[in-house]
Amino acid sequence: xxxxxxxxxxxxxxxxxxxxLEPVMGPTGPALKNEMMLPSVLDPWAWHALFEAxxxxxxxxxxxxxxxxxxxxxxxxxxxxxxxxxxxxxxxVVDGPASGFADAVETAAALAGAIExxxxxxxxxxxxxxxxxxxxRGTGAVLQMIGEILGIDEQFQGVDKxxxxxxxxxxxxxxxxAGAWQKSRCAGAPAVLxxxxxxxxxxxxxxxxxxxxxxxxxxxxxQAKPAALSGEGLSYDSVESPKQRRETRVETEMDxxxxxxxxxxxxxx
Amino acid sequence: MSDTSLPTLxxxxxxxxxxxxxxxxxLQMAVQSARGVARGTVARLVADGVRNTHEWNDEKGKLxxxxxxxxxxxxxxxxxxxxxxxxxxxxxxxxxxxxxxxxDAGAATGSLAGNLALAPIHEKGTDEQRRFYMGKALPPQxxxxxxxxxxxxxxxxxLPFVGVDTGVVGGKAKIADWPEGGEPVLQIDKxxxxxxxxxxxNFVTAAVDSDDERIKGTFMVILEETDPGTFDRGAPTLKLxxxxxxxxxxxxxxxxxxxxxxGGYDVVDGVIVPKFNHSEVIASxxxxxxxxxxxxxxxxxxxxxxxxxxxxRSRFHGGEAGEGSPRYDLGLQVNEDVxxxxxxxxxxxxxxxxxxxxxxxxxxxxxxxxxEKDRICAEQGLTGxxxxxxxxxxxxxxxxxxDLLYTDEAxxxxxxxxxxDADILVQFALGDARANIMNxxxxxxxxxxxxxxxxxxxxxxxxxxxxxxCPGFLPQKWMDxxxxxxxxxxxxxxxxxxxxxxxxxxxxxEVDLWIRExxxxxxxxxxxxxxxxxxxxWSWTTDYLQGHNDPDxxxxxxxxxxxxxxPLADAICWLxxxxxxxxxxxxxxxxxxxNPVLAESLDAFSSFYADLCxxxxxxxxxxxxxxxxxxxxxxxxxxxxADAAEFAALREAVDRSLAGTELARDRAADALTxxxxxxxxxxxx
Numbered sequence: 001x002x003x004x005x006x007x008x009x010x011x012x013x014x015x016x017x018x019x020x021l022e023p024v025m026g027p028t029g030p031a032l033k034n035e036m037m038l039p040s041v042l043d044p045w046a047w048h049a050l051f052e053a054x055x056x057x058x059x060x061x062x063x064x065x066x067x068x069x070x071x072x073x074x075x076x077x078x079x080x081x082x083x084x085x086x087x088x089x090x091x092x093v094v095d096g097p098a099s100g101f102a103d104a105v106e107t108a109a110a111l112a113g114a115i116e117x118x119x120x121x122x123x124x125x126x127x128x129x130x131x132x133x134x135x136x137r138g139t140g141a142v143l144q145m146i147g148e149i150l151g152i153d154e155q156f157q158g159v160d161k162x163x164x165x166x167x168x169x170x171x172x173x174x175x176x177x178a179g180a181w182q183k184s185r186c187a188g189a190p191a192v193l194x195x196x197x198x199x200x201x202x203x204x205x206x207x208x209x210x211x212x213x214x215x216x217x218x219x220x221x222x223q224a225k226p227a228a229l230s231g232e233g234l235s236y237d238s239v240e241s242p243k244q245r246r247e248t249r250v251e252t253e254m255d256x257x258x259x260x261x262x263x264x265x266x267x268x269x
Numbered sequence: 270m271s272d273t274s275l276p277t278l279x280x281x282x283x284x285x286x287x288x289x290x291x292x293x294x295x296l297q298m299a300v301q302s303a304r305g306v307a308r309g310t311v312a313r314l315v316a317d318g319v320r321n322t323h324e325w326n327d328e329k330g331k332l333x334x335x336x337x338x339x340x341x342x343x344x345x346x347x348x349x350x351x352x353x354x355x356x357x358x359x360x361x362x363x364x365x366x367x368x369x370x371x372x373d374a375g376a377a378t379g380s381l382a383g384n385l386a387l388a389p390i391h392e393k394g395t396d397e398q399r400r401f402y403m404g405k406a407l408p409p410q411x412x413x414x415x416x417x418x419x420x421x422x423x424x425x426x427x428l429p430f431v432g433v434d435t436g437v438v439g440g441k442a443k444i445a446d447w448p449e450g451g452e453p454v455l456q457i458d459k460x461x462x463x464x465x466x467x468x469x470x471n472f473v474t475a476a477v478d479s480d481d482e483r484i485k486g487t488f489m490v491i492l493e494e495t496d497p498g499t500f501d502r503g504a505p506t507l508k509l510x511x512x513x514x515x516x517x518x519x520x521x522x523x524x525x526x527x528x529x530x531x532g533g534y535d536v537v538d539g540v541i542v543p544k545f546n547h548s549e550v551i552a553s554x555x556x557x558x559x560x561x562x563x564x565x566x567x568x569x570x571x572x573x574x575x576x577x578x579x580x581x582r583s584r585f586h587g588g589e590a591g592e593g594s595p596r597y598d599l600g601l602q603v604n605e606d607v608x609x610x611x612x613x614x615x616x617x618x619x620x621x622x623x624x625x626x627x628x629x630x631x632x633x634x635x636x637x638x639x640x641e642k643d644r645i646c647a648e649q650g651l652t653g654x655x656x657x658x659x660x661x662x663x664x665x666x667x668x669x670x671x672d673l674l675y676t677d678e679a680x681x682x683x684x685x686x687x688x689x690d691a692d693i694l695v696q697f698a699l700g701d702a703r704a705n706i707m708n709x710x711x712x713x714x715x716x717x718x719x720x721x722x723x724x725x726x727x728x729x730x731x732x733x734x735x736x737x738x739c740p741g742f743l744p745q746k747w748m749d750x751x752x753x754x755x756x757x758x759x760x761x762x763x764x765x766x767x768x769x770x771x772x773x774x775x776x777x778x779e780v781d782l783w784i785r786e787x788x789x790x791x792x793x794x795x796x797x798x799x800x801x802x803x804x805x806x807w808s809w810t811t812d813y814l815q816g817h818n819d820p821d822x823x824x825x826x827x828x829x830x831x832x833x834x835x836p837l838a839d840a841i842c843w844l845x846x847x848x849x850x851x852x853x854x855x856x857x858x859x860x861x862x863x864n865p866v867l868a869e870s871l872d873a874f875s876s877f878y879a880d881l882c883x884x885x886x887x888x889x890x891x892x893x894x895x896x897x898x899x900x901x902x903x904x905x906x907x908x909x910x911a912d913a914a915e916f917a918a919l920r921e922a923v924d925r926s927l928a929g930t931e932l933a934r935d936r937a938a939d940a941l942t943x944x945x946x947x948x949x950x951x952x953x954x
Contacts, residue, residue, distance in 0.1 A: 018948055022945075072865070085301065214294050
């Protein structure tokens with residue numbers, strides 16, 4: 001009997017990386033300046049996770065993909081107009097902040113609660129996907145904690161490749177230091193996979209998939225419940241963008257090796 | 270808590286409210302698809318210099334794949350044909366053209382040209398023609414292994430034939446063979462000029478005239494590349510603009526079955542009588558396709574705002590002025606001239622977009638009404654003059670309907686309104702009168718004045734604006750705008766069209782109702798007072814010109830007297846575009862509160878748009894005042910005192926309505942010095 005999966009991808013939205021991101025201290029804690037007006041995208045690591053999930057589901061007929069997102073639902077709706085055209089999925093929405101300053105513990109609890117609320121979810125077939133980092137702040141902890149809450153202790157982070165063998169066993173390549181991968185195996189679902197970039201390109205938009213997804217997405221957005229985030233127990237003394245300067249130099253004559261050498265020398269200081 | 274300083278450039282949330290597609294996720298998805306193609310594949314091609322050749326090549330060919338994969342190729346198709354948008358597609362095509370032209374209008378033209386080739390078949394083709402060619406043009410679906418067919422629309426011919434005058438068709442059709450009891454075979458000879466998509470078209474929809482007494486009149490016919498005879502794609506057109514679209518001057522000499530006549534034919538007394546002549550077919554097509562072209566130029570203007578602001582602010586980075594100094598942080602924006610001029614570009618772009626999308630929405634409403642009207646008229650045997658008379662009889666009811674439409678819902682006769690609202694002939698007559706104004710106005714003003722304002726945008730980039738690597742591809746867009754002002758009916762054609770439409774009683778009545786509406790909005794700070802005064806002045810002038818002769822006794826308002834009618838047509842376009850912007854801005858203020866994304870920034874956006882409206886309305890009214898003064902005084906040796914006094918009072922009302930306009934400009938320009946823009950453009954340059 002072929003292996004089927006129930007793949008839940010956790011992913012929030014973040015401001016488009018090209019936008020000017022200026023942390024400010026608001027009345028309820030840190031936020032980004034003009035955050036609500038900035039165009040958003042699905043968190044890039046979750047983006048990769050979603051495409052990997054859809055590809056896995058396609059290769060294992062009978063599998064299904066859910067995207068579980070804690071985001072401001074009005075902003076999420078805009079993101080869905082593009083994302084929904086990429087791959088088939090069912091959306092589960094928790095209406096909450098996406099600034100990256102929410103408490104990771106409370107965020108994990110809210111997302112775990114939403115996953116537990118998915119009707120007829122077969123936990124024995126559950127693969128919990130997400131990004132191993134986030135473009136909003138990147139505690140790198142939420143996905144792990146969701147796994148813990150759901151009782152899944154097979155966890156892998158920095159995943160670039162997932163292979164399923166004939167017996168349903170999983171072989172996973174995880175990024176480790178020095179540009180190397182660690183190959184791991186586990187017997188099968190349930191497991192948590194925090195994806196790095198994966199191996200798949202961005203699928204082209206397919207409006208037919210979009211229209212199909214939209215039948216479920218719009219009701220999901222309308223029915224989204226607010227996340228119960230108290231914010232108690234967490235405070236920020238200050239927030240600021242990483243200090244960096246974008247120094248652009250246009251080089252039209254340098255070959256690739258020379259460019260690589262210069263970058264390597266700069267990295268080494 | 271709301272903030273009153275403009276936080277960011279307007280995003281999708283703002284646009285969807287203003288252009289009224291917040292509740293249409295099919296359109297929102299089409300926007301995202303087109304944006305992805307524009308800022309990905311298209312931008313990469315432009316940045317790589319692929320525009321710098323007239324020839325079609327593999328690089329340009331990537332556009333077709335991108336259009337197919339993103340659903341843009343099937344955008345025009347109905348759901349049962351493989352498309353994904355139910356109902357009329359004018360708004361969808363307009364939004365897609367807008368998004369593609371944000372980066373490159375040649376790509377938008379290529380995308381639209383495929384639809385244009387199918388349009389005659391879609392609008393007037395037989396069921397079989399529609400099924401066959403739509404099916405062939407649909408990109409392969411999952412599991413299918415086939416190459417989609419591409420089409421080209423061949424109307425324009427080398428001089429002196431069809432071009433500015435679409436009635437002078439040089440292409441000819443003869444009967445090559447007519448077997449007893451069988452299908453006639455036609456010999457088609459057609460030379461095309463400036464035909465888009467010709468490098469890769471598998472079929473062509475061509476306009477031809479009879480050169481055989483056994484064929485009646487003109488018609489459109491479908492030619493396939495494999496039909497016997499010559500299907501010569503011809504030489505590439507040496508365009509300086511829109512180089513991402515394929516354009517050639519083809520030559521066709523082919524034999525095709527008569528079943529390829531678009532819409533089919535009857536045989537009457539041994540003569541082939543096409544169901545539709547070529548004018549009927551192209552009228553149904555061009556009625557709408559001019560709207561997206563107008564929106565192409567609107568997109569260019571709005572796309573210029575961000576790169577110009579970035580250039581202005583960063584102009585002195587790297588110099589001696591350090592971070593934190595006004596010279597470093599604001600750059601050229603320490604001088605009000607640059608922000609004031611950019612505000613003019615922005616306001617023009619907004620007005621152009623508003624009037625364009627209003628026309629597109631009206632076209633979506635009009636499409637099913639027109640089809641139903643055709644059905645009813647066919648049922649009742651109303652054709653030609655009979656149909657015209659039947660519609661003319663409806664005019665009093667149209668005027669009554671308009672009166673009710675502009676009356677508060679609580680106060681009007683709901684039953685009578687519902688009756689007239691359901692009367693297809695009333696709705697057709699109204700929609701037709703509106704389309705006869707809005708469609709040419711969008712094409713004329715957006716592209717003509719838009720091209721002039723694109724020069725201003727280019728000028729704001731200094732020397733950078735004359736280079737290939739100018740961010741936002743502004744110089745290319747400026748050049749491209751000139752083609753948009755020319756193709757699908759140059760400015761003179763649009764002005765002629767307006768000359769006929771703007772004296773319609775229905776349109777004039779609606780103008781009177783607009784004046785009343787604008788006067789009621791006059792206290793809201795959107796410049797409605799200027800617009801009301803401008804419309805009054807225009808109306809009075811039109812009446813005056815229609816009722817007066819020159820000293821030689823010749824009529825002033827006459828189709829042949831273009832020195833009168835054309836400026837008056839230009840004048841109404843200024844007013845229409847500014848009015849659309851005012852209505853969209855009021856819509857934003859009214860409906861914005863329903864969108865939680867805008868909650869914090871709504872006041873800021875509303876104030877900014879109110880200032881843009883005030884500026885644009887004042888500019889429009891000023892232009893109208895100048896034009897009207899030229900026309901009223903310019904054709905008389907001396908003015909009649911009573912007329913002059915009346916006219917002067919109307920002009921004075923325009924002048925007085927300008928109170929506070931420059932203060933609005935100051936505020937709007939100041940907003941440009943605070944607005945947050947992204948770190949970089951979201952497409953390569």
